[in-house]
Amino acid sequence: MTAVSQTATPPRPASAGDAVPMVSIRGVGKSFGTNEVLRDIDLTVDRSEVVCLIGPSGSGKSTLLRCINFLEVYDRGEIRIEGKLVGYTDDAQRRRLSNRDLRDLRRNVGMVFQQFNLWPHMTALENVAEALVQVRGMDKAAASAHAGRMLDRVGLAAKADSYPARLSGGQQQRVAIARVIAMEPHLMLFDEPTSALDPELVGEVLQVMRDLAADGMTMVVVTHEMGFAANVADKVAFLDRGRIAAFGTPREVFHEATEPRVQQFLQTYHERNSF
Amino acid sequence: MLDFALFVQYGPALLRGFGVTILCWGAGCLIGMALGFVLMLLRQVPVKPLRWIIRAYIEVIRGTPFLIQLFLLYSGGPSFGLRLEATTAGILGLGLYGSAYFAEIFRAGYQAVPKGQVEAALSLGMSYGAILRRVIVPAMLVSTIPAIVNMMAILTKETVVLSIITVPELMYEMQTMAAETFATFETILGMALFYWLLVEVVSRLGRRLEARVTRFLTHASPQGSSTETATARA
Amino acid sequence: MKFSVIIDALPYLLGAAVTTIWVSLLGVLLGQVIGVAVCVARQSGGRAADIAGGVYVSFFRGVPLLIQLLLIYYMLPLIGIDVPPLVASIAALGLASGAYVSEIYRGALNAVPHGQSEAALALGFPGRSIWARILLPQAFRISVPALVNELILLLKASSLISVVGVAELTRTSQTISASNFRPLEIYLAAGLIYLAINGALALFGTLVERRLQQA
Numbered sequence: 001m002t003a004v005s006q007t008a009t010p011p012r013p014a015s016a017g018d019a020v021p022m023v024s025i026r027g028v029g030k031s032f033g034t035n036e037v038l039r040d041i042d043l044t045v046d047r048s049e050v051v052c053l054i055g056p057s058g059s060g061k062s063t064l065l066r067c068i069n070f071l072e073v074y075d076r077g078e079i080r081i082e083g084k085l086v087g088y089t090d091d092a093q094r095r096r097l098s099n100r101d102l103r104d105l106r107r108n109v110g111m112v113f114q115q116f117n118l119w120p121h122m123t124a125l126e127n128v129a130e131a132l133v134q135v136r137g138m139d140k141a142a143a144s145a146h147a148g149r150m151l152d153r154v155g156l157a158a159k160a161d162s163y164p165a166r167l168s169g170g171q172q173q174r175v176a177i178a179r180v181i182a183m184e185p186h187l188m189l190f191d192e193p194t195s196a197l198d199p200e201l202v203g204e205v206l207q208v209m210r211d212l213a214a215d216g217m218t219m220v221v222v223t224h225e226m227g228f229a230a231n232v233a234d235k236v237a238f239l240d241r242g243r244i245a246a247f248g249t250p251r252e253v254f255h256e257a258t259e260p261r262v263q264q265f266l267q268t269y270h271e272r273n274s275f
Numbered sequence: 276m277l278d279f280a281l282f283v284q285y286g287p288a289l290l291r292g293f294g295v296t297i298l299c300w301g302a303g304c305l306i307g308m309a310l311g312f313v314l315m316l317l318r319q320v321p322v323k324p325l326r327w328i329i330r331a332y333i334e335v336i337r338g339t340p341f342l343i344q345l346f347l348l349y350s351g352g353p354s355f356g357l358r359l360e361a362t363t364a365g366i367l368g369l370g371l372y373g374s375a376y377f378a379e380i381f382r383a384g385y386q387a388v389p390k391g392q393v394e395a396a397l398s399l400g401m402s403y404g405a406i407l408r409r410v411i412v413p414a415m416l417v418s419t420i421p422a423i424v425n426m427m428a429i430l431t432k433e434t435v436v437l438s439i440i441t442v443p444e445l446m447y448e449m450q451t452m453a454a455e456t457f458a459t460f461e462t463i464l465g466m467a468l469f470y471w472l473l474v475e476v477v478s479r480l481g482r483r484l485e486a487r488v489t490r491f492l493t494h495a496s497p498q499g500s501s502t503e504t505a506t507a508r509a
Numbered sequence: 510m511k512f513s514v515i516i517d518a519l520p521y522l523l524g525a526a527v528t529t530i531w532v533s534l535l536g537v538l539l540g541q542v543i544g545v546a547v548c549v550a551r552q553s554g555g556r557a558a559d560i561a562g563g564v565y566v567s568f569f570r571g572v573p574l575l576i577q578l579l580l581i582y583y584m585l586p587l588i589g590i591d592v593p594p595l596v597a598s599i600a601a602l603g604l605a606s607g608a609y610v611s612e613i614y615r616g617a618l619n620a621v622p623h624g625q626s627e628a629a630l631a632l633g634f635p636g637r638s639i640w641a642r643i644l645l646p647q648a649f650r651i652s653v654p655a656l657v658n659e660l661i662l663l664l665k666a667s668s669l670i671s672v673v674g675v676a677e678l679t680r681t682s683q684t685i686s687a688s689n690f691r692p693l694e695i696y697l698a699a700g701l702i703y704l705a706i707n708g709a710l711a712l713f714g715t716l717v718e719r720r721l722q723q724a
Contacts, residue, residue, distance in 0.1 A: 069398055071394055071397065071398060099402070099403060100402075103400045103401070103402060104400070106397065106398055106399070106400040107399075107400035109398070110398070110399070111394075111395070111398035113391055113394070113395060115389075115391050117389070117391035117392050117394065117395035118392075118395075119392055119395075119396075119409075119410055119413075119414075120392075120414070120417075120491065120492060121413040121414065121417065121491060130401075130409060131396075131399040131400065131401060134401050134402070134405040134409065135399060135400045135401055135405075163491035163492075165491060165492050176395070179395075179399070180399070183399060183400075189398075334704075335700070335704060338665075338703065338704040338707040338708065339665065339700045339703045339704055339707075340665040340666070340667075340668035340669075340679065340703060341665070341668075342668045342669060342671070342679055343668060343679060343682070343696055343699055343700045343703060344700070346679075346682070346683070346692065346696045347692075347693070347696040347697065347700065350686065350692035350693075350696065351692045351693035351696050351697070352693075354691075354692065354693035354694075355693065432572075432573040432574070433573070434573075435573040435575045435576060436573075436575060436669070438575075439575075439672060446573075446575070446576070459583050460580075460583045460584060460587055463576060463579045463580045463583055464580065466576050467568075467572045467576045467577070467580055470571070470572050470573055470576060471567075471568060471571040471572050474571040474572070475567075475571055
């Protein structure tokens, strides 16, 4: 298995020095009308780190994740990826970035969705090859060959010519992951990647994610899979009502957190998942 | 008595008329779809006055009889310097008429494209043009093809109205034949049967096309044809 | 553009619009009767009735209305019924509308749960009462929006009866513009009148629909 490329050294602002974190979130807030969905979020993700965002539904974890690649617009604070401000010009005016500039940013940030979001009119191979042609400008043959290798990586070489409708949910999600890693992103965002899957299909997707983590991919994962968070994550952030209520290593959050909200959440989780 | 031998005698003229019918229909459909697509895209632009103008255009076309639109274009045109030959006016009229309906069909299709499919493309860094071409339009095609085929069947029927502004299409030739031979009833009956068949053929071809275009959507459960072509009217 | 032309013609155009409206209304009413009859016949009249109804629906939906109109206009005298163009036109509009209406009702009937007729059967209702008391009232309610739409469609389609010489709005516009050589103004005015009537009808349809939803 080839390690996901860390070859392209990203441009860094000179002042930031050597230790520019992959993702740096400072004082981020977002409101829908009078409803504050994110308040004063601070979070740092280092290179090759896996950070899981957990918490009750409606706590803002998916919104936060979607702000990182600006699918969701944040109002306050700043999010930086490899030192570059996300979504706005990095000056006093703070204008919204043009679509072209957003594209440049998103190229290096892959996203895996709860609903897979494969394009139903393309085969698995075409789904993976599409962005290579459209965004990376590869020729069709090279893109197909590369896409084939990526499908092989997620164990789906045999399904290259299948349309999404003929694949199981787990297989579709693995194709979606192949579609992202083909672009050799520096960072991958996962938005509840296993929540739409039948229980028996969750394992295969988590395995692919474990392999990615082992290869050194930087990942931010919104998940309800506490086992994955406990075993794979380097850091866990517990969100509640738009705030980070607890943050630390899995051990710190799961076993040592004193926040009543966290304990209550974990309690409910354990009750629901034990016989 | 009924004398269908007349149809043989007038064969060449009828064939020519049929050619004009197909020309008007094909060109009208193409113009209608192209213009309808542009209108749909322009409606996405967040400029209120532009949206109102397009909305008004669509409502006017859909709220008035096709025949009145044709008269306005063909007879009224010269008053504002637009002097068109009957066939040109017919094609343009058919295209403008179709564009309002196609614009609505495409708008519904655009709105029905799952948001996640566009987000996935955005998150991969694809440009809006590429997303439109590679993700949105194919998805739209799938969801709108029954309505598109239906509209094409409607336009097939509307071509006969062009005879009223003297476009020399099939209906016009048949009326000429009826007038010259006094076999009015046979001619009209023959015409009715012919158009019945023609619309049926268009609908059937449409259903086959639909099955082809949507074949990749079928998984274990068969997804039947959702078209009931030629059911609705414009 | 000369607006005075429109002002002068307006009384005639509005008078013709009244003809357009009541011809369309009669057409819709006739269409209702035919449509319901065909629908009921197809559902409960056995195989032959279903096939005959199917052919009727297919023919009148597949053949352009202009041809239907001419067919009826020239056919009625042939079978010994000599009627004025106005009557032939209303008959044609009604027959065409009936084909669509029968399909509207079929769809609406399909939306009435099957268990309701079974319940009525179990209570010993005769077939006729099931139709009259259970099915048609519900089908009517479901199909009201479609029927208002039907009136709008027929109003536009009625412009075609100008070809057999009925002096409705389109025909009158033709006559006037042929005499004053102002086709642009006259057809524009006619178009606006059609638009106004259809707009009012659409509004009426929305109101009726809202009323029915509340009931």
